[in-house]
Amino acid sequence: MTPYENPELDLILSELPALIEKNKSLRDILLANLAIIGETPSPTFKEENRIRLLLDRFTELGLSKTSIDEMGNGVAVIDGQGGDNNLMIVAHADTIVSEKINHNYTITPDEVIGPGVADNSLGVAVLATLPYILQQIDYVPQNNIILVAATRSLGRGNLEGLRFFLANSKLPVKQAISVEGVRLGRLSHKSIGMLRGEITCKIPEQYDWSRFGSSSAILTLNEVINKINDIRLPKRPKSSIVMGTISGGNSFNSIATTASLRFEIRSESVQLTREIAERIDEITAEVTSGAGETVRLDTFASREPGGIPFSHPLVRSTRKIIQELGVEPRLAPSTSELAAFIDYNVPAITLGITEGEHLGDDNESIRIEPIYKGLAQLIAVIKAIDGGICE
């Protein structure tokens, strides 16, 4: 046998077509879970209702070890047949959608439409359905599978839920898979360094009216943005500054007294991430020194770069599984859950389940057909890890 041959993985690959067919027959169960979970608002820091719903699902499926921890994470364990290891499947339970938004979903034969459906209601629905699928295909794992719907993941949440679980769980995690709704083929195994922040500009309510027309918090923020734009980034290590959202002012005819910018620094280098952050800090101080304005920088989330190499057996096996499904693996680095696993030295990957459109909008949608492959991929990777061929 050459080092490239792996009969155990070949067996898993050969089961994929039957698995896809089986998943088709379970469509209604998954879609019903998706609608029920997705229609329960779950903005970051307010995930309780969605988590409780998920736990009810786990209990209905006969999982006995279900709990909600201090950070609000929803946890369930599928008991293995005596194996010593714990494999973890995580999906972040929070969405960027405010609870004030109408959360009603529409289901058509081709797609499901509704806010947060791709990011990450589908991921949580997969978590809710996974024990049922494993029961239906008569798969009892050797090792324990820990299912975690992680809270406080996005934005200011800064992966607090998952970090808390990894820091405090009595069950040491051997390997982990993070499940995201989109996109099928995504295979993230590295996390890039990241630092997130918000710059807020304020001018006094009674501003210098002699400068009528030229004074505004928006103009001050504009100055900040221009200066950030002037920061020169090296070609290597790869780095970028993402200007994410901007807001300010109230109406057409009143001077904006506050304006804010949310940004993210991404880099393969920790050192460079820090340098860019320092430069932005200097810019805010520089602009503040102007008359009357205050410019404040608030950084609230950061990730260290890291991950497992391309040649890691987990990445290699997953790549083969995705290719066997006729999908081209996309090896994009991630700033998501992987970062927490990296901090705790747990080999982990992020997988996508299907295709989606209008991401982040109220009419966010996911396609149903690719889900069958997406689920088959997830189950095959679980089998591969459980079978010990990813170490």
Add this chain to the structure above:
Amino acid sequence: MVEEKERQNLKISLCLPTLNEESTIGKEVVLFRSELMSRYPLLDEIAVIDSGSTDKTLEIASNFGADTYLASDILPDLEPKKGKGENLWKSIYQLKGDIIVFVDADIKNIHPRFAYGLIGPLIYRPEVQYVKGFYDRPLTLSNVTRPSGGGRVTEILTRPLFSLFFPELTAIIQPLSGEYAVRRNVLEEISFPIGYGVETSHLLDVYGKYGMQAFAQSDLDQRIHDNKSTRDLGKMSFGILQTFLTRCKEMGVLDTHKDYETVFRQFQAVSSDYQVVEHHIIEDERPPMNTIAEYREKFGLDKSK
């Protein structure tokens, strides 16, 4: 509930009457099939009975595994009629259930409770024949009093009419809700207006035949759907009024009630406690002013003679 249903050897059918409901029908069928057929086998069939949709309602419903029928294809030898009541009536012929659950197809926040909440009382209480859904979700959990009731037509038309002629029926919190479950032996005994009056006539007929003890009500929490325009509500009211007056005539109510009831009943809810609020509204009449002696005197009406 499933065990008890099986013990009683009952068959339960879910009927979704439709006319152009492509945006909501998929989710309804998926949720009911997944939760109440695959996971908990409470329903024996899910049928969509359509009035002739021009959109993809039937295609979508069928794709998700519902049995789909065009109302006009059921009992085709009868003279064709069109309306929601017609679909419901024909469902009695087409479906096999001992209990039929009717759920409107335009509900945006559909949930399995819309079916099991209505079925429960029929399974556990043999005396109950007709279970009506109502919706009431408190905005806060404090013990403040809040008005509880139905839509505009219910509060402006149906409730005043019931208060006048059938005071006992005012106990039905949402008489016009499209969500109800009924035993076949009751459904086959009552006639069906084909249009908007069907819910009203059901209540009057079941009340007439079986009395109030035949009714149960289920709190289905909240129902989100598109609001109808005032013009549409006008049409609906006209249909309901027609049915109501026809029934009153048949029941001899219009002739015998020389003095109408003067108590108008509405509901308010404190926490989950529903209280009847009775308003004594006496639309008393004053005679023409010129029949009042004081008036006649003040304005010298008698002097001119």
